[in-house]
Amino acid sequence: MPRSAAAIDDSKAWVRKMIREVLVGREDPEGLFAMCLSVLGPQETRSQFLCLIRPLAAANAELHFRLSSIYQEYFSKFQTEEDELELALALSLMEIKDQDVLSTQSQESRFLQPGDEGLKQTPPENAVGTCAAEAIARGVPVMEEGGVHQSEKGNRVKSRRRRHRAARQQAVGLPSSLSAPPPVLLWFRRDLRLCDNPALSASLECGAPVIPVFIWSPEEEEGPGTTLATGGASKYWLHQALSCLCASLEHIGSHLVYIKAHGGGAGVGSSLHSLQELIKDTGARTVLANALYEPWLKARDDAVASALQKDGTELRMFHSYCLRDPYSVSTEGVGLRGIGSVSHFMSCCKQNPASVLGMALDPPASLPAAAQWPQGVSLDTLGLAQMPRRKDGTVINWAADIQKCWDFSEEGAQARLEAFLQDGVYRYHKESGRADAPNTSCLSPYLHFGQLSPRWVLQAAKRTCCQTSKFQRKLAWRDLAYWQLTLFPDLPWESVRPPYKALCWSSRRDHLKAWQRGRTGYPLVDAAMRQLWLTGWMSNYMRHVVASFLIAYLHLPWQQGYRWFQDTLVDADVAIDAMMWQNGGMCGLDHWNFVMHPVDAAMTCDPCGTYVRKWCPELADLSDEFIHKPWKCPISMLRRSGVVFGQTYPERIITDLEERRSQSLQDVAHVRKEFNQYVDKHTGCDLVPLPPRLLSETMGLSQKDDCVVLEGKQFLLPVITRMEFKYQQENPDTDAAANPYNALLKGYVSRKRDETIAFLNERDFTASVMYEAVQRKERLESDHRRMEGLPEPPALRGKVRRTPTAKDKFSIVPGGGAVTSFE
Numbered sequence: 001m002p003r004s005a006a007a008i009d010d011s012k013a014w015v016r017k018m019i020r021e022v023l024v025g026r027e028d029p030e031g032l033f034a035m036c037l038s039v040l041g042p043q044e045t046r047s048q049f050l051c052l053i054r055p056l057a058a059a060n061a062e063l064h065f066r067l068s069s070i071y072q073e074y075f076s077k078f079q080t081e082e083d084e085l086e087l088a089l090a091l092s093l094m095e096i097k098d099q100d101v102l103s104t105q106s107q108e109s110r111f112l113q114p115g116d117e118g119l120k121q122t123p124p125e126n127a128v129g130t131c132a133a134e135a136i137a138r139g140v141p142v143m144e145e146g147g148v149h150q151s152e153k154g155n156r157v158k159s160r161r162r163r164h165r166a167a168r169q170q171a172v173g174l175p176s177s178l179s180a181p182p183p184v185l186l187w188f189r190r191d192l193r194l195c196d197n198p199a200l201s202a203s204l205e206c207g208a209p210v211i212p213v214f215i216w217s218p219e220e221e222e223g224p225g226t227t228l229a230t231g232g233a234s235k236y237w238l239h240q241a242l243s244c245l246c247a248s249l250e251h252i253g254s255h256l257v258y259i260k261a262h263g264g265g266a267g268v269g270s271s272l273h274s275l276q277e278l279i280k281d282t283g284a285r286t287v288l289a290n291a292l293y294e295p296w297l298k299a300r301d302d303a304v305a306s307a308l309q310k311d312g313t314e315l316r317m318f319h320s321y322c323l324r325d326p327y328s329v330s331t332e333g334v335g336l337r338g339i340g341s342v343s344h345f346m347s348c349c350k351q352n353p354a355s356v357l358g359m360a361l362d363p364p365a366s367l368p369a370a371a372q373w374p375q376g377v378s379l380d381t382l383g384l385a386q387m388p389r390r391k392d393g394t395v396i397n398w399a400a401d402i403q404k405c406w407d408f409s410e411e412g413a414q415a416r417l418e419a420f421l422q423d424g425v426y427r428y429h430k431e432s433g434r435a436d437a438p439n440t441s442c443l444s445p446y447l448h449f450g451q452l453s454p455r456w457v458l459q460a461a462k463r464t465c466c467q468t469s470k471f472q473r474k475l476a477w478r479d480l481a482y483w484q485l486t487l488f489p490d491l492p493w494e495s496v497r498p499p500y501k502a503l504c505w506s507s508r509r510d511h512l513k514a515w516q517r518g519r520t521g522y523p524l525v526d527a528a529m530r531q532l533w534l535t536g537w538m539s540n541y542m543r544h545v546v547a548s549f550l551i552a553y554l555h556l557p558w559q560q561g562y563r564w565f566q567d568t569l570v571d572a573d574v575a576i577d578a579m580m581w582q583n584g585g586m587c588g589l590d591h592w593n594f595v596m597h598p599v600d601a602a603m604t605c606d607p608c609g610t611y612v613r614k615w616c617p618e619l620a621d622l623s624d625e626f627i628h629k630p631w632k633c634p635i636s637m638l639r640r641s642g643v644v645f646g647q648t649y650p651e652r653i654i655t656d657l658e659e660r661r662s663q664s665l666q667d668v669a670h671v672r673k674e675f676n677q678y679v680d681k682h683t684g685c686d687l688v689p690l691p692p693r694l695l696s697e698t699m700g701l702s703q704k705d706d707c708v709v710l711e712g713k714q715f716l717l718p719v720i721t722r723m724e725f726k727y728q729q730e731n732p733d734t735d736a737a738a739n740p741y742n743a744l745l746k747g748y749v750s751r752k753r754d755e756t757i758a759f760l761n762e763r764d765f766t767a768s769v770m771y772e773a774v775q776r777k778e779r780l781e782s783d784h785r786r787m788e789g790l791p792e793p794p795a796l797r798g799k800v801r802r803t804p805t806a807k808d809k810f811s812i813v814p815g816g817g818a819v820t821s822f823e
């Protein structure tokens with residue numbers, strides 16, 4: 001019975017849907033053709049199939065070719081002479097249409113067509129301008145107006161004719177000399193985005209189908225020491241980000257293949273093995289990826305590149321994870337003085353510029369899909385977001401709040417950036433330390449997983465009309481961390497300054513647990529640790545507060561803090577986390593010249609207690625005066641606020657803050673004395689063994705750079721050292737409070753100033769408010785300078801000084817004197 005026009009339309013719509021399934025790899029071309037036959041019937045298929053697949057000629061020529069071949073092969077079996085004529089007619093009609101498509105396409109695109117060796121490809125509309133810019137940057141001949149060289153256009157038409165001739169030959173049983181180009185593998189790692197992705201853009205220029213893959217190999221991520229590279233929260237983020245990336249790829253006609261690495265020997269999954277299998281399955285000859293800079297991942301990638309090269313496959317790496325490739329940073333012309341500070345790093349980058357940053361790349365509008373997709377596993381099989389189960393079988397969804405707080409997609413990242421640049425950035429310069437207001441960008445997890453490129457963020461920040469230099473400097477901090485990791489590959493587990501390995505750390509597990517769970521009895525610390533646990537994030541200022549508390553007051557080793565952060569932060573980043581914890585733990589290249597007080601720090605970041613009330617709701621009814629120090633609150637008031645220590649809110653786990661700070665200082669003085677070969681006799685600065693990567697540079701510089709110290713055969717590098725430590729070593733019995741270089745940051749209100757304000761309040765309200773405002777501004781500026789590593793303004797006479805005058809012997813900076821040689 002003849003079918004109605006509506007039924008035929010429905011069937012055609014269904015076939016189009018199936019074509020999309022083939023494009024994303026969920027159906028294969030043979031399956032599609034078989035389904036067409038059964039849905040449309042042989043006659044309808046014969047007359048309609050070529051029309052239905054015609055749009056593919058432009059979008060995915062290889063798949064189009066494949067489907068045409070299947071069609072020809074099938075109907076050639078039933079050919080009469082008349083049929084053959086009809087087929088020839090259908091093919092030549094198709095050729096004419098294809099040439100039309102080609103001529104339009106040549107106006108739009110200068111990409112290779114799959115199947116046309118050496119020619120340009122499918123038209124990702126947005127990528128056109130970008131690729132032209134890239135071509136200019138790389139010295140590729142620029143295309144004529146209209147996008148295609150005439151000779152190329154001619155070649156393309158010829159090539160297309162060749163292909164159709166081959167198809168006809170195939171249809172009448174003659175051998176075909178034409179083979180489709182092998183696909184390229186696009187190896188996604190921490191670059192889970194479509195925007196400004198150099199490897200992705202380069203894959204489009206290969207003129208072949210692209211197979212995006214993600215290989216999960218946790219052992220390789222981990223490296224040689226205890227890095228905890230992918231803790232629970234970041235694995236959860238990764239799971240969500242991969243799912244979002246896969247959806248974005250499907251939107252542009254592609255798909256993400258998940259592979260769980262295996263076959264590396266001794267039960268260790270290896271990316272190389274997985275790639276080799278993928279290459280065998282797909283016939284790919286090129287693998288493209290964006291570089292990672294952890295030394296062990298770079299070594300892995302180098303090994304993969306040479307092994308693949310032996311098999312005739314090229315691994316091409318692109319730079320985009322940092323603004324500056326850390327392996328290209330040189331200290332030449334700057335020297336080593338001040339190494340570890342962001343200012344020194346920026347001087348090195350300025351003095352030795354690398355390749356031009358270039359403009360950010362637009363996302364592609366489409367990605368040529370493979371005709372056949374390799375076998376992957378489901379995202380769940382990677383086991384990134386597995387939740388533990390209780391004995392009764394119910395799931396413990398510890399990530400429920402993380403899920404509520406974040407949008408894990410690339411669009412979410414872009415939206416967050418936009419929102420920050422329209423609002424928070426205006427307060428960032430002065431008020432980024434506030435914990436109670438969204439004044440920072442919250443972009444760290446997106447930058448970590450490469451859902452935003454730093455170049456994209458930097459260029460967006462530069463376009464805003466307000467002052468963004470402080471924010472831009474943060475991106476330099478990020479690069480600095482990666483540079484330090486390349487210099488000291490054991491940064492995540494080994495103290496950089498040798499004497500500090502011998503510090504006498506506490507082993508109180510109950511203290512560690514209380515800190516981790518946000519149950520120390522110090523509301524500011526507890527609020528931050530609970531925010532971390534629930535949302536996977538806390539602000540930079542709060543990270544300093546909790547790190548100071550762990551190290552200077554609980555005397556717990558910095559590695560414990562690093563590991564907890566790695567497990568709980570959604571932005572856990574081996575390089576940044578290790579650099580910051582080493583600095584906080586007093587043993588990094590640039591140890592902090594400040595210690596945060598667990599109560600007074602609140603005056604800057606949470607003056608009204610809003611932050612503490614949010615994360616410690618059991619304290620919400622306390623007045624502003626006591627919210628940060630409930631132990632000072634009168635019992636009657638505590639009762640009214642429903643606070644019972646040890647029941648509703650924990651007792652303080654330590655109470656002798658001053659004593660503990662003094663003890664910490666004395667410990668440092670002790671190890672510096674014991675290992676005095678690592679203390680420069682002239683400057684009093686700590687000495688650090690020169691990392692091998694800097695040694696060769698220094699050998700070249702040694703004639704001019706008086707910074708390096710030679711001890712026996714070991715080269716030692718003087719590094720920035722807290723003046724408080726230098727003084728303490730010469731005066732070992734001094735209390736922390738009596739040390740003239742006391743590094744404690746008290747927030748903006750000290751006890752003395754409380755009294756002054758109270759006194760002035762009685763006399764003159766206006767004066768007190770003005771006084772308070774001026775003092776607050778001074779304090780904030782000074783705090784900022786310290787945290788940013790900027791020099792302090794000259795100190796006033798008669799006050800406690802942390803920055804000495806030129807006459808002060810502790811003012812001698814690393815490398816300030818002559819070369820010292822220890823025999």
Ligand SMILES: Cc1cc2nc3c(=O)[nH]c(=O)nc-3n(C[C@H](O)[C@H](O)[C@H](O)COP(=O)(O)OP(=O)(O)OC[C@H]3O[C@@H](n4cnc5c(N)ncnc54)[C@H](O)[C@@H]3O)c2cc1C
Nearest residue numbers: 440441442443444474477478539540543571572573577580
């Ligand atoms: C003890 C400690 C541990 C830390 N661990 C991490 C970590 O594992 N991962 C991480 O991304 N950051 C870490 N930081 C740095 C910083 O706290 C976070 O990058 C920042 O809080 C993220 O919030 P944001 O995106 O709003 O930052 P913004 O202030 O808006 O800064 C923008 C971006 O600059 C980078 N950045 C900011 N501060 C630093 C810094 N000090 N060092 C290097 N890069 C920086 C981040 O990529 C950040 O997203 C740590 C800081 C401390 C004190």
